[in-house]
Amino acid sequence: KAGVTQTPRYLIKTRGQQVTLSCSPISGHRSVSWYQQTPGQGLQFLFEYFSETQRNKGNFPGRFSGRQFSNSRSEMNVSTLELGDSALYLCASSLAPSNTEAFFGQGTRLTVV
Amino acid sequence: EDQVTQSPEALRLQEGESSSLNCSYTVSGLRGLFWYRQDPGKGPEFLFTLYSAGEEKEKERLKATLTKKESFLHITAPKPEDSATYLCAVKVNQAGTALIFGKGTTLSVSS
Numbered sequence: 001k002a003g004v005t006q007t008p009r010y011l012i013k014t015r016g017q018q019v020t021l022s023c024s025p026i027s028g029h030r031s032v033s034w035y036q037q038t039p040g041q042g043l044q045f046l047f048e049y050f051s052e053t054q055r056n057k058g059n060f061p062g063r064f065s066g067r068q069f070s071n072s073r074s075e076m077n078v079s080t081l082e083l084g085d086s087a088l089y090l091c092a093s094s095l096a097p098s099n100t101e102a103f104f105g106q107g108t109r110l111t112v113v
Numbered sequence: 114e115d116q117v118t119q120s121p122e123a124l125r126l127q128e129g130e131s132s133s134l135n136c137s138y139t140v141s142g143l144r145g146l147f148w149y150r151q152d153p154g155k156g157p158e159f160l161f162t163l164y165s166a167g168e169e170k171e172k173e174r175l176k177a178t179l180t181k182k183e184s185f186l187h188i189t190a191p192k193p194e195d196s197a198t199y200l201c202a203v204k205v206n207q208a209g210t211a212l213i214f215g216k217g218t219t220l221s222v223s224s
Contacts, residue, residue, distance in 0.1 A: 004156070033210065043157075043200070045211035056210045090156050097210040104149075104156035 002027065004093050008112050012111045015053035018079040021108045025093030026070050028032040031055075034066060034104060038082040046089075051072050082111045115140040115205050119215035127221050129190045132146055134199055134218045137183040142206030146184050148177050149200040151217070160186075191222045 005024040013019050024030050026080050034046040045058040049068035068077040072093075078085055092102040116139045126132055138146070145164050149157035156208040161170045163179040170177050174195065176187040186199055200218045 006156075030128060031210070032213075035212075042216045043202075043212075043214040045213070048210045082162075083191075099163055101159060102212065103159055106156045109154075 004091055004103055006070075006089075006091050006105035006108050008108060009106065010109045010111075012113060013081050013112065015081055015083060015112055017079060017081050019110060020075055020077045021091075021110075022091055023074045023076075023091030023093075023105060025074070025091075026103060029093040029095055030072050031094045031097050032068060032072065033092045034074070034076050035092065035104075036060070037088045038086075038106070040059060041089070043083055048097065055097050069105060078110075083086075083112050086112045115203070115213055117203055117215040119199075119201050119218050121218060122216070124221070126188075126191055126220065128192055128224045129223055130145060130189070131187070131189045133188070134161055134186040134220070135183060135200030136186070136199075136215055136220045138203050139182075140205045140209055140213070142201055144204045145203045146179055147204070147212065148175075148184070148186055149202065151198045151200055160199075179197045188220070191220070192222050193222050196220055 007022045031050045032050040035043050037086045048056045051066045063079045068074045088107045090107045091105045094102045118137050118171040122136045151157045161177040166181045168179050174189050178185050198217040200217045202214040
């Protein structure tokens, strides 16, 4: 059974640019959550999508957005990149929002220069 | 404010030297407590879910326990391959579907 797939694994972007990250959940999982991991703040919740609808949102600026497609695949977008956006972005999938067990992908390492 | 605190931040053990990692939480309406293992440069790997005080779960050399205020991850006779960062997270009523993570304990086991 394939796990959560995130692409690309690594990205280098320049300040002011925008970036799109992709996440394919485990087959049959319909809920996708995104997290940002940094050495200082640890893992912080960005948002969750279920049935193409954003169900929950963390405390991040509007530059961070996402969407989910009918096949449950999800993308997150960060516009007007700042140096502080450099982080490991992790996607987690679960069967449904009410299902407590979440399984993470390998992450996308974003470096903003 | 819901809060999860893990201690110690780092732990060095000799192979075979058993120990415990602590996760204390101050939350309202706990819906579940989770333990994950994370290797450098990789995503967290799910280990356990605990739902109520008194619950225990085991997997190989790991055993997780839960009380009303904290959880312990006991590591029995660790091996070098157990070296990783162990993360604790909670899901609470007020946060909806979000996991609230502690900062983690980095475990190093030497042979």
